[in-house]
Amino acid sequence: xxxxxxxxxxxxxxxxxTGRPDSILALLESHVVMAFLPVLFGLMLAVPLGLACARWRxxxxxxxxxxNVVYSLPSIAIxxxxxxxxxxxxATVIVPLxxxxxxxxxxxxxxxxTSIPDHVRKSAVAMGFTPLRRLVGVELPLxxxxxxxxxxxxxxxxxxxxxxxxxxxxxGLGYLFIDGWQRQFTTPIVVGIVAxxxxxxxxxxxxxxxxxxxxxxxxx
Amino acid sequence: MNWLIDFFSNPTNWSGPGGIPARLxxxxxxxxxxxxxxxxxxxxxxxWVGHTGRGSFVVVVSANAARALPTLGILVLVVLLxxxxxxxxVLIPLVLLAVPPILVNTYEGVRGVDPDLRDAAxxxxxxGPQVLFKVxxxxxxxxxxxxxxxxxxxxxxxxxxxxxxxLGGLGRFIMxxxxxxxxxxTIGGAFxxxxxxxxAQAGFTLLSRVAVSPGVRRVR
Amino acid sequence: MITFEGVTKxxxxxxxxxxxxxxxxxxxxxxxxxxxxxxxxxxxLRMINRMIDAxxxxxxxxxQDVRQIDPPTLRRGIGxxxxxxxxxxxxxxxxxxxxxPYLLGWDKKRARARAMELLxxxxxxxxxxxxxxxxxxxxxxxxxxVARALAADPPVLLMDEPFSAVDPVVRxxxxxxxxxxQSDLQKTIVFVTHDIDEAIKLxxxxxxxxxxxxxAQMAGPATLLTEPADDFVxxxxxxxxxxxxxxxxxxxxVRLAAVPADLALDASGRPLGWRxxxxxxxxxxxxxxxxxxxxxxxxxxxAVNGTAVAVDEDGRVIGVATREALDEVLGQxxxxxxxxxxxxxxxEEAHRTSAAAAPGSAPEVPAEASGPDGHAxxxxxxxxxxxxxxxxx
Ligand SMILES: Nc1ncnc2c1ncn2[C@@H]1O[C@H](COP(=O)(O)OP(=O)(O)OP(=O)(O)O)[C@@H](O)[C@H]1O
Ligand SMILES: [Mg+2]
Numbered sequence: 065x066x067x068x069x070x071x072x073x074x075x076x077x078x079x080x081x082t083g084r085p086d087s088i089l090a091l092l093e094s095h096v097v098m099a100f101l102p103v104l105f106g107l108m109l110a111v112p113l114g115l116a117c118a119r120w121r122x123x124x125x126x127x128x129x130x131x132n133v134v135y136s137l138p139s140i141a142i143x144x145x146x147x148x149x150x151x152x153x154x155a156t157v158i159v160p161l162x163x164x165x166x167x168x169x170x171x172x173x174x175x176x177x178t179s180i181p182d183h184v185r186k187s188a189v190a191m192g193f194t195p196l197r198r199l200v201g202v203e204l205p206l207x208x209x210x211x212x213x214x215x216x217x218x219x220x221x222x223x224x225x226x227x228x229x230x231x232x233x234x235x236g237l238g239y240l241f242i243d244g245w246q247r248q249f250t251t252p253i254v255v256g257i258v259a260x261x262x263x264x265x266x267x268x269x270x271x272x273x274x275x276x277x278x279x280x281x282x283x284x
Numbered sequence: 285m286n287w288l289i290d291f292f293s294n295p296t297n298w299s300g301p302g303g304i305p306a307r308l309x310x311x312x313x314x315x316x317x318x319x320x321x322x323x324x325x326x327x328x329x330x331x332w333v334g335h336t337g338r339g340s341f342v343v344v345v346s347a348n349a350a351r352a353l354p355t356l357g358i359l360v361l362v363v364l365l366x367x368x369x370x371x372x373x374v375l376i377p378l379v380l381l382a383v384p385p386i387l388v389n390t391y392e393g394v395r396g397v398d399p400d401l402r403d404a405a406x407x408x409x410x411x412g413p414q415v416l417f418k419v420x421x422x423x424x425x426x427x428x429x430x431x432x433x434x435x436x437x438x439x440x441x442x443x444x445x446x447x448x449x450x451l452g453g454l455g456r457f458i459m460x461x462x463x464x465x466x467x468x469x470t471i472g473g474a475f476x477x478x479x480x481x482x483x484a485q486a487g488f489t490l491l492s493r494v495a496v497s498p499g500v501r502r503v504r
Numbered sequence: 505m506i507t508f509e510g511v512t513k514x515x516x517x518x519x520x521x522x523x524x525x526x527x528x529x530x531x532x533x534x535x536x537x538x539x540x541x542x543x544x545x546x547x548x549l550r551m552i553n554r555m556i557d558a559x560x561x562x563x564x565x566x567x568q569d570v571r572q573i574d575p576p577t578l579r580r581g582i583g584x585x586x587x588x589x590x591x592x593x594x595x596x597x598x599x600x601x602x603x604x605p606y607l608l609g610w611d612k613k614r615a616r617a618r619a620m621e622l623l624x625x626x627x628x629x630x631x632x633x634x635x636x637x638x639x640x641x642x643x644x645x646x647x648x649x650v651a652r653a654l655a656a657d658p659p660v661l662l663m664d665e666p667f668s669a670v671d672p673v674v675r676x677x678x679x680x681x682x683x684x685x686q687s688d689l690q691k692t693i694v695f696v697t698h699d700i701d702e703a704i705k706l707x708x709x710x711x712x713x714x715x716x717x718x719x720a721q722m723a724g725p726a727t728l729l730t731e732p733a734d735d736f737v738x739x740x741x742x743x744x745x746x747x748x749x750x751x752x753x754x755x756x757x758v759r760l761a762a763v764p765a766d767l768a769l770d771a772s773g774r775p776l777g778w779r780x781x782x783x784x785x786x787x788x789x790x791x792x793x794x795x796x797x798x799x800x801x802x803x804x805x806x807a808v809n810g811t812a813v814a815v816d817e818d819g820r821v822i823g824v825a826t827r828e829a830l831d832e833v834l835g836q837x838x839x840x841x842x843x844x845x846x847x848x849x850x851x852e853e854a855h856r857t858s859a860a861a862a863p864g865s866a867p868e869v870p871a872e873a874s875g876p877d878g879h880a881x882x883x884x885x886x887x888x889x890x891x892x893x894x895x896x897x
Contacts, residue, residue, distance in 0.1 A: 136481030138441040141458050141474030148467065220351045227354040231448065231462070238356060245360040245449070253364065257357040264352030404590025407555055408604055408652075409579035422594040497594035499636030 072251045079252075086239060092259060095236025098157045099223040099263070105158075106165025106218060113166070114173025115199075124174060131167035139164075139228045147232055157229040164225065165218040172214025176207030205279075212275045216268055223264045227256065237263075291472030302456065308476065310371075310452035314443045315480075318375050319436055322382035327428065330390025334424070335416050343391060347384040355381055355442050363449045374446040374453075381442055382435035389431025393424030425496050433488035440481040444473075454480070505531045505566055506552060506660065506692065512560035513547050513717070521547040522717035524561070529709070531566075531659075532690040536707035538697055540740070544717030545696040549662050552694060553582045565660070580604055583653030583661040583691075587669050589645040591637040597623070597648055598633040604656040615655075622651040627681055643674035650682070654689070661693045668697065679705055700741055704729070704748065712737050726752040750798035755790055758800055758833050760814050760823030767813065773820040775813050789813045790825075797833060800825055 081089045117124040142160040150156050180203055188202045227238025235242070240256030243249075291297060298304055333343050358377035366373055397420050405415045421428075447455030457473025460466070492501070506529040513522040521544040529535035537545040550556040551563055554575040563570045570578055591600050598619045599606075605615035623633055626647040637645055646666060653661055667675045679702065686693065697703050703710045704725040711722040714736055721733040729749045732738040763769070768776040768784055777784030788803030792814050803812035804827060812825040 132437075132485060133478065133482065136437045136441050136478055136485065138444040138455075138458065138474055138477045140444055140455070140462075141470060141477065144458065144462055144467065144470050145474075216348070217351070220348060224352045224354050227356050228445065230356070231459075238354065241354070241357045241360050245364070248364060250361060250364055253357055253361045257354060257361065260354045260357065261349055261352045265349050268348055268352075398588075398590075400586060400588045400590045401592065403555070404584070404586060405592075407553060407579060407584035407586070407590075409576040409581075409607060411576045414607075419592055419594075423592075425594075497636070499592075499596070499638060500594045 070250050071254050075251045076255060086243070088237075088240075088255060088259070091237050091239055092263070094154065094234075095223070095226055095238075095260070095263065098154050098161070098226045098229065098234070098236055100219070100267075101158050102161035103165050103215065103219050103222050105162045106169050107215065109162070110166055110169035110173050114170050114177065117170065117174045118177040127170060131170055134163045135167040139225055140231055143229055143232045143234075152233055154234060156232065157226060157234050161222050161225060165222060168218040168221065169211070169214050172211050173207065176210030176214075177203055179210060180206045208278050209275065212271060212278070216271045219267050219271060220264045223260060223267065227260060288472060288475055290468045291475075297469075297472070304476065307452060307454050307456055307473075308480070311440070311443055311454040311477070311480065314371060314374055314378060314446060314451075314453055315436070315439045315484075318378035318439050318443070319382055319432070321375065322379045322386055322435060322439075323432060325379070326383045326386035326431075327390050330387045330428075330431075331394055331416060331421065334391045334394025335412075335420060337395070340391065340395070343387065347387050350380060351384045353377070353380050356445050356448065359445055359449060368450055371446075371451060373449070374443070374451050377445075378439050378443060382439050385434040385438070386428075386431040389427045389434070390424070393427030393431075394420050396427070397423050422497055423500055426492060426500060429488055429492045429496070433485060436484040436488065437481045440484055441477060444477060505529065505564075506535075506694065507564040507567075508548070508561065509564065510561035511548070511551060511558050511563055513544070513551060513556065514559045520717060522551070522558075525717060525719055526561075527711055527719060527722055529692060529694050531692045533708035534686060534693040534695055534706050536695045536697060536703040536710045537713060538700055538703035538707075538710055538740075539713035539720070540715060541698060543713045543715045545698070545713060546664055547717065548713075549664055549694055549696050552660075552662055553579045553584060555579075580607060580656065581658050581660070583656075583658045585646075585649045585653045585661070585663040585666040587665045589637075589642075589649035591645055591648055591652070593637050595636075596633065597628075597635055597637065597640070600637065600648060601652045601655050603652060604658075608656055618655060619651070622654055623648070625654075625685065626651045643670045643678065646670060646678060647681070650678075650685075654685075654691075659692055661691045663693065663695045665697055666695075667702070668699065675702075682706065701748075704751075712740060747798070750801065751796045753797040753833070753837055755795045755797050755800040755825075756792045757836075758792060758797070758814075758825045759829040760792070761826055761829065763821055763823060764811075767821065767824065769821060775815070775821050778808055780808075787813050789815045789819070789821075791815055791817065792822075793817070797830070797837070801830060804830055
């Protein structure tokens, strides 16, 4: 390495927006897509599944066990298996990451729904809420904080995991790691790490903001 | 299934420095050392911050940001900067990966202990460290162990990337399979990683059966 | 003895929780701090064992300034009971109780033996010792809390609303239990409550505090009821002060008459009812040795003829108290407290009794209440079912 600086700023300026798919901006864009869609899909699936688990408690243990297995699958391995099924495309990364998100979000939804104090649930019943109204009007809103906490972890993990996809050619900012490694050049690697962390911090901040807006009764 | 049988019935996969036992041992070594190092940093820090309440904001925010660190990026950066001579470059990203879940859960566990309980402990004449170790730690133990378990699973699953920079471990099978398009080996390696992660999970579940007081483990 | 000398607590945010408080909590007696929410009771109590440090004045424990004692050492010599019991969830009941003995370095066997003894003392079954706190009811947990505070036999006990989280029936029995324990142990107890009835029932001395941490009045409960210092104390004491004071007059001075012929008795001499042409009618009993005048009056009011039946410890009739006899005692009593002479409440309070003396609470206790409390003989006599009927004949 010798006297090569850790970061060469001129490289960043030159590659910021070249219009090619390997420009930093284009990689950032595909990274965002591949990181957020899985969380979105995961949430859409986790709410009905979590509701089912909260309703029929016997479903919960098996679901959690399956999700634990999913969670321990090494991401590269699933990416490779997906490659055989979906071919090379963003779906190769999005589908497995959706399952990771699910593994985090289902327990969060179930915990959120079951953490509602019993007296709140009972008083809702006593006031004559129908089960559906109770769900929509009382239980879901009160579960929001716990679900959002799970969503924060899922989002940040997803953002960080996308880069592994670079090993199979679909990794958003992860491409910068491969590129830097192959050229023995640290600048793209540092740029990739910093951009990934910044992205995660911004997303996390937005979720905290959402938490404030969605649960005004919790503001201390 | 057939692929798995092919992989495990092939005698050449069982012997030598590239055989299953040797790779498994390497993988275990990275994982255990990384987990121990992370625990040695995160548990005392989490206990201290949870007990004193000092610096809790900084710790929670930075732990969340640290979750976003892309392991692959950190790994290639460390190896580029220091070279591959030993295994310790791979430990850095794995420790960084394991610290946040242990730290956050330890902190939350201690902080979440009922204030009345602390009050009673001090009121009976326990000194600060006695309150921490005789009351707060035993009560927070389920969460501390949960943090360790999550960290262990992530470390085992993620240690596969070490193979990308030429280090050993079960990731070798996955990477080599990918490079030679021999997916039998990839899937066999992934299977071993999952088995190891599930074994870690089972180990921690067992540990919490033994170590956590039944008075704290009460079912909800 | 615990002495507050001009004690002040100003919190960091400027709130003055306790302002120039001076009082004495005598050795071997229960001193109750009572007052509206936020008046500084908890703060005052916690300054004694230095859970909070005073910002002005001194607190002396048997003459020694508590500030000169290292807090953990100080606290190990002072029992402390809080509202939610604060039991350690990870330890079995027996080990919870043995906490302070362990801290003091007792060997395990001795500490556990001591814990078992205390569990029995506070009325808990030995079988509960091996359980974890979550396996106990709220009332049981609270008893364990008391046992734990007593474990190292500290001379001083601080109790912060220890019974306020349990239902009224359990609370009454916990209060009775505390009085029973105290009559054996004679600890110096400082007890905080916001419930004036509890204060009057338990306190040898009651310190009424007003918001801002000032002492409004400090007196024995009987004096407090008859001579509230000002409108604040009067209002805080609430209604029926005269009736409630009856709890502090022993019933043993009531003149008993011979058992009249129309009181039906069973073979062992226990009452069955007042005989009339219409059958047996309701009666009420009191125990002159243990009960208060309030219980005796209560017994009289339950009977169709206004006559209270006096019984001994076994429930056997020893005589009756007519309305005239009760009236005599009431008359003496009324005359006594209009004259300025007996300011000191102690002599009359020495005879304070348990269940029946609970002001206002006795009628709510269901008939299963065990003691000889005037209107609920343990065996259901024929007269017992007619409690609610109007006076006939
Ligand atoms: N840590 C604190 N910081 C600031 N103010 C406090 C603190 N603790 C208590 N206070 C204030 O001091 C005053 C007295 O509080 P304290 O807890 O002693 O009241 P209390 O008489 O025990 O009330 P309660 O019956 O509600 O328990 C209150 O106004 C309270 O708000
Ligand atoms: Mg209080």
